[in-house]
Amino acid sequence: MKTGLMVLCCIGLMLECVGGVSLDELQAEYAEKGHLEAYLMLTRGQGVGTAEIHCSEKILTPGCAVDWVEVVYAAPKGGIAPGGSVTLAVPPGPSQTTIQFDDSGKPAWLQVKAAVPVQVEKKNPAFEIQEACLARESNVKVILPEGLPGGSKLSFVWHDVVLDQHARRWNGDSWRFPVMVDHDGDGWAEHLPEMASLPKTAGPAKYLLVRAASMAVVGEPVRLTVSAFDEQWNPAQSFEGMVRFSREDGSTDGLPSPVKYSPVDQGSKTVFATFNDPGFHWVTVTGKNGMVNRSNPIEIFEHEPKQRLYWGDLHVHTEMSCDARVWAETTSTYAGSYNIGRYRYGLDFQANADHHGFEQGNYTPAEWEHMQRITNEANDPGEFVTVVANEYSHPHGDSNAYFRQGDVPFIKRGNYPGGLHKQLRSLGAVLIPHHVSQNMRPFHWDNYHPEMMSVCEIFSNHGRAEFLNNKPHYSKKKVPTVKGTTWVEQLLSGKQMGCIASSDDHRARPGTGGLAGVWSREGLTRDGVVGALLERNCYATTSDRAILYFDVKKGDHPVLSIRAAAGSLIEKVEIIKNGEVAHAAAPNALTAELSWTDPAAPSKCWYYVRLTLKAQAVCEENLVNKKQFVWSSPVWL
Structure with missing residues (x-):
């Protein structure tokens, strides 16, 4: 047993050695492929010059008003060549942080000060451009037609802004302003070695x-x-x-x-x-x-x-996912994420499933090796289990891979899905589709793999994917459920999949928007967790760690038994047969126990149980004051 607060080395944004390859060669390669974010990641720390930050507020707390914040860039000794540029990435936040240049009397006015001629533009981050998901013009690019002499300064002053609602999660979150510099005017910018940042402090306990x-x-x-x-x-x-x-x-x-x-x-x-x-x-x-x-x-x-129930979040993102670095108000280091899950939210197991794909600006093969070392160090069987995992995003749907072993090679994507599936199958992976039904990359079920896809993630921060038009759907997407993509529709088509829920959290809050409950006969181990997923010996919950027993006794008329206990009142217990509610009860208590005999003669069918729980004012934050749900995996006859 490992005791105390776990202190692990964090990856941070590690600088990869360019290894003798010139920047010109890298630019040619990534310009051809259009992988702008991969170039930025590989050349982190190659930017020249320095940046410092000043602020009107001495202490930054969530949601506080900031009169002004200034980032000052100082050019290196050799200066910036004519046509070069300095770009400031403004951190995300509420609507009052949407930068504007036109009206000094309105919030979020951004002013550029320089002693040389400048051209100022708003730009989308490189990740958004290459992935065609334009969300925020959050980069302020200052083009220098005549260059910037060595030692000269250029400042960005952002007026009247409101800080986001997030603060330090584990190991030093901050209000961060990355700076990228094109020093030679070739059109390619690189990150400075040090980021301009200010610490954020949480408010008083409530x-x-x-x-x-x-x-x-x-x-x-x-x-x-x-x-x-x-x-x-x-x-x-x-x-x-x-x-x-x-x-x-x-x-x-x-x-x-x-x-x-x-x-x-x-x-x-x-x-x-x-x-x-x-x-x-x-x-x-x-x-x-x-x-x-x-x-x-x-x-x-x-x-x-005979078996014990354990709770975990199998879908957590850290700063090793590019979209988290670009969009999230706060992120965690890879090691810090495990500390948060274990010591703040009391999880039994966790998987950091960061986006795989160097081209998207995620992690390199060397970083993947380091991520696995951290995962293995954090693994504490019997107390807290960590599972090696990653996410594969594709226009035809996203899925996460989970491995029993602690040494997994860096997967080459290959042809999708055949090439990817072949590699993952050879490693004995569990592959779980997620955000399967909302309009952002709904899962193409032609790519279903019956051996690896034993379960489906039916709830996350993306919303609920149980059945078509399920309400409440808890989704922010334009189309919460796309016809033909939900879990129940796939069960009706003949697929045999259990269910889990996970957070898909990008903001250093594992376990706050969906949990998987697994029944393990082997105790709290990697084999026990991954084995339960393969056997569909698991279930899903929005976040309430309800204990749910569901048993079906075969016979001339199947007898279904349910026993449950929850952290909030169980308002409704429903038995779903072949996609329709066959029986329901309303216990309105912390516990429920019932038995129901199906009056129909046995035939080819399947059943699962859904609990509806009373909303709670104090619970995992994404479900505060919202009805919660618990879903069993199905039983087939």
């Missing part, structure tokens, strides 16, 4: 969140992870005060004594409880100023169960 291990035997210590968050659900790392624990009946039997938090705890603690009475239990935590939260259910057994 919420407590407690998440528990789901199962234990009598007398076995049960892990409780208790974290404090500010009003915008950033970790309240400066939280100080006492946190008290109680059971549903108000007693404190077997629970920790009140725990005192200090800034050294960074807003999170892991403590342990014990229970001597079998059954379902919940723990309530209470802090100052009315902070209170109830845990997910904990099931206690008299004897070791």
